[in-house]
Amino acid sequence: MTRRDKSALIIVAGWLMVAVCSGCASAPIISPPDVPHPLPAFQGSSHKVRRGETLWRIAHSYGLDVRTLADANQLHGSTHLKEGQQLFVPLPKESHRFLWPVLGSLRASSASWVDIAAPAGSPVRAVRSGRVAVACRQLSGLGKTVVLDHLDGHLSVYAGLDQIVVSPGAALKQGMPIGILGSRALHFEIRRGITPRNVLALLPAE
Known part of the structure; x- marks a missing residue:
């Protein structure tokens, strides 16, 4: 050990x-x-995009599907992210x-x-x-x-x-x-x- x-x-x-x-x-x-404050903690948090990160990877890490994360940030026309961009991340549905x-x-x-x-x-x-x-x-x-x-x-x-x-x-x-x-x-x-x-x-x- x-x-x-x-x-x-x-x-x-x-x-x-x-x-x-x-x-x-x-x-x-x-x-x-x-x-984000005034949002209650139970609703979600924010994520600052780092170089090389994709919407899929961020969504996957937070237990979300890409569409949910895109919709929460009104990314309907493009999934391209910029370094330093702030994304709102809703809490995932309860999962075991x-x-x-x-x-x-x-x-x-x-x-x-x-x-x-x-x-x-x-x-x-x-x-x-x-x-x-x-x-x-x-x-x-x-x-x-x-x-x-x-x-x-x-x-x-x-x-x-x-x-x-x-x-x-x-x-x-x-x-x-x-x-x-x-x-x-x-x-x-x-x-x-x-x-x-x-x-x-x-x-x-x-």
Whole structure:
């Protein structure tokens, strides 16, 4: 077992003991950037187009079909996107499938975890609906960490965050923001109890 795997087990075990680390009981609530206000969080968020991104890839990452994303942004005549363009992303219909937590590129992976690189400021989203079991300001080796309990035995772990935007006990819909990335890649896991699942097998193929 690697040091990373041991750290992840500490996260889950700590959640079960309700004592992961100091500062976990009350994570700071910070409004994430690029989430339109006055729109309620349950309606959606916004996405800033990066170089090379296509409407299909963005829609697929958010669990939407292309037509839904195009209609939400009145892109009826063309699907061509410009770098820096802001898209409104409606929350997907409730699904039991897992979504990608952030739109980026794989930096590293194993059978039980993935590290996803994305630009600083990228919002990290709940891969499925659930409640916040852990919102930890500092976990040794992994930094700011959030654990979601999906209430069916599955947990999702989001580590290496720059900011946490949820509090323990909060109920989240699939696709809602849970944190913001800084310079670090997102370390992401899905577990059933303390048993790691094959993350790439559970996420949509890109």
